[in-house]
Amino acid sequence: MFELLNxxxxxxxxxxxLLTSRGAVETPVFMPVGTQASVKALDPRExxxxxxxxxxxxxxxxxxxxxxxxxQEAGGLHRFMNWPHPILTDSGGFQVFSLAKIRKIxxxxxxxxxxxDGSLLFLGPKEAMEIQRVLGSDIAxxxxxxxxHTATPREKRAAVDRTIRWAGECREQPxxxxxxxxxxxxxxxxxxLRGDCAxxxxxxxxxxxxxxxxxxxxxxxxxxxxxxxTEPHLPRDRPRYAMGLGTPAQMVExxxxxxxxxxxxxxxxxxxxxxxxxxxxxxxxKGGAYKRDFRPIEDDCECYACRNFTRAYLRHLLNVNEILxxxxxxxxxxxLYLQVMVEMREHLAAGTFAAFREDFVGNYxxxxxxxxxxxxxxxxx
Amino acid sequence: MFELLNxxxxxxxxxxxLLTSRGAVETPVFMPVGTQASVKALDPRExxxxxxxxxxxxxxxxxxxxxxxxxQEAGGLHRFMNWPHPILTDSGGFQVFSLAKIRKIxxxxxxxxxxxDGSLLFLGPKEAMEIQRVLGSDIAxxxxxxxxHTATPREKRAAVDRTIRWAGECREQPxxxxxxxxxxxxxxxxxxLRGDCAxxxxxxxxxxxxxxxxxxxxxxxxxxxxxxxTEPHLPRDRPRYAMGLGTPAQMVExxxxxxxxxxxxxxxxxxxxxxxxxxxxxxxxKGGAYKRDFRPIEDDCECYACRNFTRAYLRHLLNVNEILxxxxxxxxxxxLYLQVMVEMREHLAAGTFAAFREDFVGNYxxxxxxxxxxxxxxxxx
Numbered sequence: 001m002f003e004l005l006n007x008x009x010x011x012x013x014x015x016x017x018l019l020t021s022r023g024a025v026e027t028p029v030f031m032p033v034g035t036q037a038s039v040k041a042l043d044p045r046e047x048x049x050x051x052x053x054x055x056x057x058x059x060x061x062x063x064x065x066x067x068x069x070x071x072q073e074a075g076g077l078h079r080f081m082n083w084p085h086p087i088l089t090d091s092g093g094f095q096v097f098s099l100a101k102i103r104k105i106x107x108x109x110x111x112x113x114x115x116x117d118g119s120l121l122f123l124g125p126k127e128a129m130e131i132q133r134v135l136g137s138d139i140a141x142x143x144x145x146x147x148x149h150t151a152t153p154r155e156k157r158a159a160v161d162r163t164i165r166w167a168g169e170c171r172e173q174p175x176x177x178x179x180x181x182x183x184x185x186x187x188x189x190x191x192x193l194r195g196d197c198a199x200x201x202x203x204x205x206x207x208x209x210x211x212x213x214x215x216x217x218x219x220x221x222x223x224x225x226x227x228x229x230t231e232p233h234l235p236r237d238r239p240r241y242a243m244g245l246g247t248p249a250q251m252v253e254x255x256x257x258x259x260x261x262x263x264x265x266x267x268x269x270x271x272x273x274x275x276x277x278x279x280x281x282x283x284x285x286k287g288g289a290y291k292r293d294f295r296p297i298e299d300d301c302e303c304y305a306c307r308n309f310t311r312a313y314l315r316h317l318l319n320v321n322e323i324l325x326x327x328x329x330x331x332x333x334x335x336l337y338l339q340v341m342v343e344m345r346e347h348l349a350a351g352t353f354a355a356f357r358e359d360f361v362g363n364y365x366x367x368x369x370x371x372x373x374x375x376x377x378x379x380x381x
Numbered sequence: 382m383f384e385l386l387n388x389x390x391x392x393x394x395x396x397x398x399l400l401t402s403r404g405a406v407e408t409p410v411f412m413p414v415g416t417q418a419s420v421k422a423l424d425p426r427e428x429x430x431x432x433x434x435x436x437x438x439x440x441x442x443x444x445x446x447x448x449x450x451x452x453q454e455a456g457g458l459h460r461f462m463n464w465p466h467p468i469l470t471d472s473g474g475f476q477v478f479s480l481a482k483i484r485k486i487x488x489x490x491x492x493x494x495x496x497x498d499g500s501l502l503f504l505g506p507k508e509a510m511e512i513q514r515v516l517g518s519d520i521a522x523x524x525x526x527x528x529x530h531t532a533t534p535r536e537k538r539a540a541v542d543r544t545i546r547w548a549g550e551c552r553e554q555p556x557x558x559x560x561x562x563x564x565x566x567x568x569x570x571x572x573x574l575r576g577d578c579a580x581x582x583x584x585x586x587x588x589x590x591x592x593x594x595x596x597x598x599x600x601x602x603x604x605x606x607x608x609x610x611t612e613p614h615l616p617r618d619r620p621r622y623a624m625g626l627g628t629p630a631q632m633v634e635x636x637x638x639x640x641x642x643x644x645x646x647x648x649x650x651x652x653x654x655x656x657x658x659x660x661x662x663x664x665x666x667k668g669g670a671y672k673r674d675f676r677p678i679e680d681d682c683e684c685y686a687c688r689n690f691t692r693a694y695l696r697h698l699l700n701v702n703e704i705l706x707x708x709x710x711x712x713x714x715x716x717l718y719l720q721v722m723v724e725m726r727e728h729l730a731a732g733t734f735a736a737f738r739e740d741f742v743g744n745y746x747x748x749x750x751x752x753x754x755x756x757x758x759x760x761x762x
Contacts, residue, residue, distance in 0.1 A: 036697075036698075036701045036703055037694070037697065037698075037703075038698055038703040038704075038705045038706075040703065040704060040705075041704040041705065041708075042705070043685075043689075043705055043708065043709075044689065045685075061701075065697065065700060065701050066672065066693070066696075066697040066700070070672060070673060070693060070697070073673055073675070073693075074675060074691070074693060074694070080691075080693070080694055080697075081694060082689050082690055082694070291447065291451060292451060292454055294454070294455060304424075304426075308424075308425065308463050309463055310455070310461075312447070312451060312454075312455060312461070313418070313455070313461055313462060313463070315447075316417075316418065316446065316447040316451070316461075317417075317418075317419055319446060319447070320417045320442075320446050322417055322418075322419040322421065323419075323421060323422040323704060323707075323708070324419045324421075324422065324423070324424055325419075326704075327422075327424065327704070327708075328424075
């Protein structure tokens with residue numbers, strides 16, 4: 001199911017191949033986020049052209065709109081959105097704890113009110129797995145309790161206990177044919193909680209393991225710490241997925257810490273605000289600085305936007321609210337995220353990952369605005 | 382410059398070929414509207430795939446944003462927006478009279494305040510031709526006086542006199558290399574005014590003739606009447622362009638009345654409201670009626686949207702405000718507009734236009750909402 005192809009001698013980084021019922025996924029992999037059955041502003045052809053291997057969809061959002069009945073009639077999520085390639089679906093745990101209003105945690109799930117119309121809903125291990133079975137995703141995520149990083153130690157312990165119990169319930173539910181199921185490790189930055197959770201989930205024997213609770217507003221150092229506390233407890237022969245992260249440089253650092261899979265709304269979200277990712281950090285294309293700049297967003301970038309348009313033109317489009325502007329920034333940013341993964345796989349195969357990491361992270365100047373904006377961004381997943 | 386290839390024996394319809402410095406344009410032709418250097422929501426590849434031959438750009442909007450300096454530095458409009466194929470630019474006359482606030486008509490143009498920031502601007506024959514020269518469009522439009530259809534007879538006469546005088550001034554301005562210039566016939570539905578204007582412009586010897594003042598809020602019958610009053614006075618060996626029109630069935634009726642060229646914001650505008658054009662009229666894809674409809678927007682349609690997505694999926698996207706929804710409706714609607722032109726050219730070549738016209742117009746059920754919405758739509762050009 002997961003083949004380990006290369007292990008970096010100087011870090012925890014590894015290259016692998018995850019086999020799903022809809023084909024192999026080369027890791028490290030970035031999964032563009034299609035929360036509502038669409039990667040914002042992009043079409044399937046663009047996604048394929050930029051090298052997308054697997055998309056992310058969301059149980060919470062899709063079960064509210066368009067609703068399970070329509071997805072069932074459509075023949076599942078792949079057919080509904082015309083994406084015949086692998087899809088991973090998040091369980092809705094994160095959304096129930098971040099988006100939903102007035103929630104009540106019960107033994108077998110969470111009662112909450114929809115963030116849209118306030119209607120009373122219930123989501124637990126049984127429901128989340130049932131929805132993901134109907135969606136027919138290639139990888140389903142277990143339903144977890146995802147507390148804010150400001151939670152008390154007692155709350156975090158309770159969340160871990162609940163996450164473990166619910167993971168066991170998820171494991172017992174029927175799944176779609178060939179569907180893999182990943183557990184989600186919680187526990188914040190507490191070594192005992194992370195270790196306990198990781199070991200307990202490993203005993204349940206999932207097909208992969210996610211590191212959860214790492215995109216809920218904590219500083220960057222805590223993100224790394226949470227991953228470092230978790231990774232040693234996870235089986236080497238299973239993929240590890242860091243949920244909702246991060247900037248390009250953070251992803252390189254996380255791969256160096258043993259992470260294989262990523263999803264993040266940043267590339268498409270900041271695009272809609274007129275910001276482009278580059279290998280040197282983000283630039284505000286919408287800003288006046290580029291209005292006479294007739295170079296592409298990034299020299300040597302092979303994305304459709306950079307092959308066809310200048311910064312000056314894209315700046316104009318963003319400035320006059322033309323949709324093509326945010327479309328093209330979404331193309332460029334998503335392409336860069338995927339391209340960084342391609343390069344990491346190549347360097348892992350060639351044994352040159354350490355030099356790549358040093359070079360990439362050294363050149364990348366993080367933008368505080370993006371880092372602080374990240375919290376809001378992830379909440380909207 | 383304009384080659385007349387077929388003349389329908391039963392109507393005024395004709396098939397032709399307009400030679401521009403950037404290649405031939407087969408007529409009847411529909412020109413997607415790229416007011417601000419972008420056809421709303423579409424990229425150049427999509428436009429080419431759906432068979433776009435020539436785009437429309439706008440002097441008024443482009444001279445305000447990004448401004449002439451930047452367009453000049455970019456090397457003209459084609460290079461700025463990466464569209465190496467023909468472009469026709471409107472002169473800004475229509476916008477000055479419909480969009481601008483507080484205008485003062487002077488001998489050599491109009492002083493007005495920008496609809497954006499209220500800054501004082503001046504546009505006349507000299508300025509409009511100068512801007513279009515810098516834009517480097519393949520076809521420039523003369524600067525005209527475009528009164529509302531509610532104007533008094535005296536106002537309409539004055540507008541026609543001014544339009545003729547300004548047309549003469551436009552004719553004398555320098556133009557970009559190979560740039561064609563079209564005159565715009567005004568005169569509402571007054572036979573004398575239309576005749577006078579058409580004859581006077583013809584004497585000035587333009588490369589083509591537009592029928593203006595036909596998308597400023599008048600009923601459908603008046604549109605046809607304005608065209609019928611103008612067309613007999615125009616030279617047969619020059620292309621005729623009906624500005625800002627119309628629905629698919631209206632375009633067929635206008636071709637039957639001797640029109641060769643069209644532009645209209647309807648296909649992309651109604652798309653953004655969740656409405657799709659079909660050969661039977663418009664449908665509100667966003668409406669609940671299609672939420673379980675797993676057919677494409679139109680059977681047998683070859684556009685990217687219909688080859689890839691169902692009404693149910695597109696309805697979901699529109700319903701949850703995913704950009705891909707309005708993108709795909711923009712693709713479908715624009716494709717249909719272009720396809721109707723392809724079919725008219727084929728039927729004109731085969732001598733079967735009369736039957737096509739009867740069939741097409743008979744099947745098309747106009748939607749009042751679209752017809753009445755048209756006024757607003759055109760104003761935003």
